[in-house]
Amino acid sequence: MCLHRVMDRSWMKKSRRETSYEDGVEEFLNFAYQDLPPDSEILCPCKKCKNRINQTRDEVKTHLRCDGILQGYTSWVHHGENYERPTIAFDDVPNMTTLSATGIVQGHRDGGSDSIEELLHAAFGRAAGMLEGEADDFQARFACMEHNALEDINVNSSEGDDLRRDHNIYARFLKDAHVRLYPDCKYSRLSFLVHLYHLKCLHGWSQESFASLLGLLSAVLPREANLPKTYYEAKKIIRGLGLDYVKIHACPKDCMLFRGEHAKNDVCHVCGSSRWKVVKENLSSAKPKGKRKPTKVLRYFPLIPRIQRLFSTTKTSDDMRWHEEARTKDGKLRHPADGEAWKEFDDRHPEFAADARNVRLGLASDGFNPFGNQNLKHSTWPVMLVPYNLPPWICMKQTSFMFSMIIPGPDSPGNDIDVYLQPLIDELILLWDGVETFDASSKKEFHLKAALLWTINDFPALGYLSGWSTGGTYACPACGPATKSFRLKHGKKSCYMGHRRWLPENHRYRRQRMQFDGSIETELAPKTMSVSTILKMLEGREFVLGKKVSIAKKDKKKSKNKEVADESAKKRKRKTKGQNNESNGSVSQEVKNPKDWLKKRSVFFNLPYWEQNRLRHNLDVMHLEKNVSDNFISTLLAICHKTKDDLNARLDLVELRIREDLHPVVHNDGKHTIPDAPFTMSREKKEILCSVIKNLRTPDGYASNISRCVNMKDFTLSGLKSHDNHVLLHDILPVALRSCYPSKDVMRIVVELSNFFKMLCSKVIDVDELVKLQESIVMTLCDMERTFLPSFFTVSVHLMVHLVDEVKHGGPVQYRWMYPMERYETSFSLHCCCQ
Template structure:
C-alpha cells in the first residue's frame, strides 16, 4: 500500500481513473484495516470518525472526496515513515547506514581481515563497525545485531534524556535478564563502539586570558605568545609529558563540513535543503529570509553561488548561559550556534537541524576576545566559500561541490558589540544611527538617554512638529544612514586589534566607538553583505515587558518613573507638570501622579487579569504562578511569557484600568510586536 499510486487523488471525482483509484484504495484498506465488513470512512464529512460498509465509503469518496491532507493512509493500514517513528522498524539497515557514513572509502571495501594494515583511518573504523554489525546480539537473534541494538538504546537515551549513570544501570539490568546477550559493560564502552558513526568534535587548548589558541602553527607551544601564561593549569606538572598535563582552558569545536555533508545523506533532507528555491511561495509576503532584501541582494552580488540552490546559507548566534543552573555561582559559558536557512521556517529552528559550532568555556564572558575562538570556524567558512567540498546528494544519487556562506549574526544587544566590534555603550551606542546617534547623559539617573527617533518618521509626520510630547524642540533631521561593510572596513583598515584580558591597557590606534575589527571581515563576501548583524526580538520584547510592568505596577527597582527621572525632566525643561514639588515646611519632594498611575484596586485588577488567564497547554509556561495579586507584582517569568503578555494579555489588562490615550498606545505597541513576529509579514 505504501507504493500505491496517488496521482488520481487530484483528478476530477467523476473521471474513470479517480473511480478506479478509489476501488484500489478500498481493496487494500479492507485487506489491512477492516473491522468486520466496515472501515473508517476518510471522506471530508466523516473525517475517519465513522465506520461504514464498502459501498457507502465508495459513494462518500466519489461525492465528497478525501479529507484534505490525508495523503498518508495511516488509518487504513499504511505504516508511518521511519522519520516519524524512529523505533518502529523491525530491521535496521546497518549496511546502508555504514556505507552512507563512510561513502568516501568504497574503493577500500574489498580487503580481508589480514589486509587491513595499510588502510586509511576511516577504512579501519568502517571495518570495525562492520564487524560489530555482523555479531548477533545473542545466539539465534535475527532482528538485532550487537551494533544495531546499541544504536537503538543510545537513541532512547537521547530522546528521553537518560543520564549516563541511568544508561549504565539499564545495561546492567539487561545483562542480568539476558545473560547471553553481547552487551557493553557501561555507557562509556557503548559510546566507544558507536562513536565513529557520530559527528565528533575537536579539543583546542586556549590561553586562560583569551589571548590566543594553541592551534595550527601554535599547537606545540606551552606558553601564550601574547601574555606569557602557561597553557597548562596549576594542577598539571610541566615536567611530565603532554598527555598527562591538564589544559587551563579548552575550546570544543565541532567541524562544520561533515555536518553540512550529513544534511544531504538522507533523501528527504536533501529535498528539504532546496525548499527556499523550489517550494517557497513567491507572493510578495515575507515568511522566510529568502523573501528579504538582504538575501536577494546577496544573490545578485554572487550569482555563481546562488545558481545552485543546494549551496548552504547560514546564520550565527551566540549568547552566554550559566550551566550550573544557579545564580549563586557566577559562570558564563558561550555556545555558538549555526542556523541552516535553506530549510523551511518550520524545520530550520528545530533542535535536530541546529548546528552547535563551538562551546567557549567560562568562567567569564569572552567579550571582545570572542574572535580568538571563532578562528577555526572562519577558516572553514572561507574554504567552503572559495573551494567548497565534494558532497553526495542522496536525492539525485550524484556528488556536487557544496559551498556555504554566512549571511548574518543574531544576538542580543551586548553580544552584538562582541560580534560586530561596535561599542553598544556610551554616546554612540546605536549601531544603526552610528556616528549620528542622538544621546544625552542624565546625571540624576546616571544613565545615557538616546533621543532623536523622530528622524526615522516621514518628513510630514505631525510628531516632528510636536514639542510638548518630546524634548521641547521640533525635529526635521533626515534619517541616519547605516554604515555599509565597505565603509566599516575602510575605517578599520589600520585598526590594531588587541585581544586578551591581560592586554586591555594597551592603547589602540583608534579611539572611536570601535573596539576591534571583526573577524567576520576575513570572509571575502562579508563587506558586501547588506545586513550583517541582527538583534533578537525576544530579548528586546522581554526588556520592554519588564519596564512596562515595573512602571505600571510601580515595582521598586524596576519602575522607570522615580524621583531621579523626575529631576532629569526638570533639568531638561520638559513635562513641567511632572517636576518634583518641594514642601517648604519639611523640605521633602512630592511627585505628581503620572497619566499611567493606577490605584491599588486597579493594580490588583490588572494582576488578576494576568493570573486568571486560561492559556492553551504548552503555549506558554504557567504565568499565573508568576503573578502575586496581594503584593501587586509579577516576577520570575521567562522570555516566552513576556512574548505572550505583550501580544495578548497586556492589551486586555490595560483596557479598563488606564486612560484611553495610555491604553491605546500600549495596545498599538503590542500589535506592532505581534505583527513583526507573525508567520507571514504582509
C-alpha cells in the same frame, strides 16, 4: 511497494468540515490498526498530541476531527509505514526531551529488519554510495567492497586514503549489522547498542548507570550476545557512526588558541600565561609528573563533514533544494529566501546562486549556565549554525541545528569571542571555495559551497560579535555615529529619543519643543551605518584580544589614559559657562568620538563576502519584546527599583526644562511630592489589572502559568519569562487595560504596540504593508515621547524603529530570533548530568 506513494494524502490539508477529510481520517485509522488489536493504543498524530501521547482509536479519531492532523506528517512512520530511505539528520520529532521510547521502536513492531543498514548508508554516504547498485544482497556487496571496490577509486592520494578508511569502517559496521544479537533476534549487536545509546542520550543517563545496565543485560541475555560490559567498550564499537569533535587548548585569558603554528607552545605568546594547570605536586619537581591538564579547552565540531552529511540521504538532499524548487514565490515574505538580503547576495554572487544545493547559514550564540544553579556564576557559550536551505517546518527545529563549538566558562568570552571563532572562520573560507561532496539524490559528487548570511544574538552578544559597543552615547548599531542620545544627570543613564527624525519634514511634531526633548527637530532620518563607515573607523587601529595584556602593555596603556585624562581636564577648565547646551537645558556633555565604540575589527570581516552582506547582525525581537514589555509593566504598576518613573526621573525633567506640570513639588521640610502623570495608575486600577492577569486561563500550550507571577499584595508582576512578555504584549495587556487604563493616550499606545508586534511576528508578511507598519511605529514612538518620561527610552525602545527594515532584508522574524536557540540551551542543562 511503498504505501505512502499509493494512498492519497491530500485530505490532510483540507478543512476538517469536509467529507473527504473525515474519510481520510477513517482511512488513516484503518491503516494504523491493520496489524493491531482494536482496543490497543497508538500515538496520536493530532496537532495537540504531536505523536507524543498514546490514545485509543476513538480518542485519536476525536482529536483528528477537533484539532486537525499534524501538518507535514505525510509519511506515517509512527504507525507502521517505512521510508524508502529514512531521514537521518532531521527526524520529525517535537523535542529531544519529550520523545518517547515507544516512538523509537514503533517501526520495528512488525518484526521486520531494523533500519541500521540505511543509517550506515547515511553515515558513510560517499563510501557506501559508490557501491550502490553493484549487487542487491548484502553478501555480494560486502564481497565486492573487500575485493574490487577500492581498486576503482579514481581520486588523489590523500582523498583516496580518506575514502579507503571510510570503506574499511563501513565494511566493519555493515558486517556487524547482519550478525544477530542471538538466534531469532531481530536486533543485531550494532543496532541494539545504537538504540540503547540513543535512549541514554534522550533521557540523560549517566555513564555509570549506562555501564550498570550493560552489565545486567550481559547477565540476562544469552552468552552468544557478546555485549560490551563497560561504557568505554560500547562507545568504542559505535564511535565511527557519529561525527567527532576536536579539542583545542585555549589561553586562560582568552588571548589565543594553541593551534597552527602555536600548537606546541606551552605559554600564551600574548600575555605569557601557562597553557597547563598548575598541580601542587609538580611545584617542587623540575619535571612534571603524569599527564598535564590544559587550563581551558575549546570543543570544536568541524563544520564541513556536518554539512556534507546533509546530502547523505535522498530526503535531506531534496530538502536542501526546497528554497529554490518548492518555495512559494508570490512576492510575500515566508522564508529568508524571500528577503532582500538573500536576493542581493544571489545577485552579487551568481556562481554561488547557480546551484541550489549551496548552503546559506546563520550563526547563533548566547551564554547560559549549564548547571542550572542561579547561585553559581558560570557562563558557557555554545555556537550553533542554522541551515536556511530547509523548508520552514524543518529549518528552525532543534534537530536541524548544527553545533559548531562550545566555548568554556566560567566567564563570558566578551569581545574575545573572535579568538574562539577562528577555526569556524577558516572552514567557512574553505567552504566558500567549495569542497567535493557526494549527493545521495543524484548519486554523483558536486562542488559544495556554503556562506554565512548573518548572526542571531541578544543585544549584548551582538556587540561582542560585531565589535560595536551596545551601551552609552552611540549604542544603536544601525544609527551608529548618528545615534541621538543624551545622558540623564540624575538617572545616570543614556536616553534615546529623537524619533521625530523619521517623521515627514512638515509634520507638526517637529516644531513642538516642550512636549518632547526641548528642541525643534530639523534633522532627517539617519541612514543605516554602512560597511564603508565601519572600515573607515578601523583604519590605522590595532586591537589586542584577551582579558589582560602583558604587564608592559598594561602599564603603557595606563600611562596613556592618564595623559588623555589630564588633557581633557585642562580643556574642561578653559570651557566657558555660555558653552553649555541650551537646547535641552541639560548640563554640557563631553563630545565623544564614535570610533571609541568600535572595540575591535570583527573576525567575520575575514570572510571574502562579509562586507557585501546586507544584513550582518540581527536585532533579536524576542529580547526587545521582553524589554519593552518590562518597561511598560514596571512603569504602569510602579514596581520598585524597576519603574521608569521615580524622583530622579522627575528631576531630570527639571534639568531638561520640559513638562513643567510633571516637575516634583518641593515642600518646606525638603521632601518632594511627585504629581500624577498620564501613565499613573491608582491602587484600585492596579488591583483590577493584576486580578485580570491572576485569574486568566489560557488554552493548553498557549502560554505558561502567568498567574504565578502576580503578587496581589503589592500589585506587582515578577519572574516573567521572555515568552510571558510576548503573550502579554501581543494579546493580554490590550484587553486587560480596557477597564483600568490610566489615560486614553496610554491605552492607544499599548494597542498600537500590540498591533505592531503582531504584524511584525506574522509568518506571512505582505511587503506593501511594511511601509504602513514603519509609519505606524514612528508615530507610536513619538506619542510615547509625549506621554512617558525620558528615562523610559532605553536603547531597546529605540531599536523598534529599525525592526521593519530588518524584516524587509531578512524575512520573518521566526528565522532570526533567539527562541529556538534558548530552548535548545535549556535542554543542555537537563542533560548536563550525562557523564
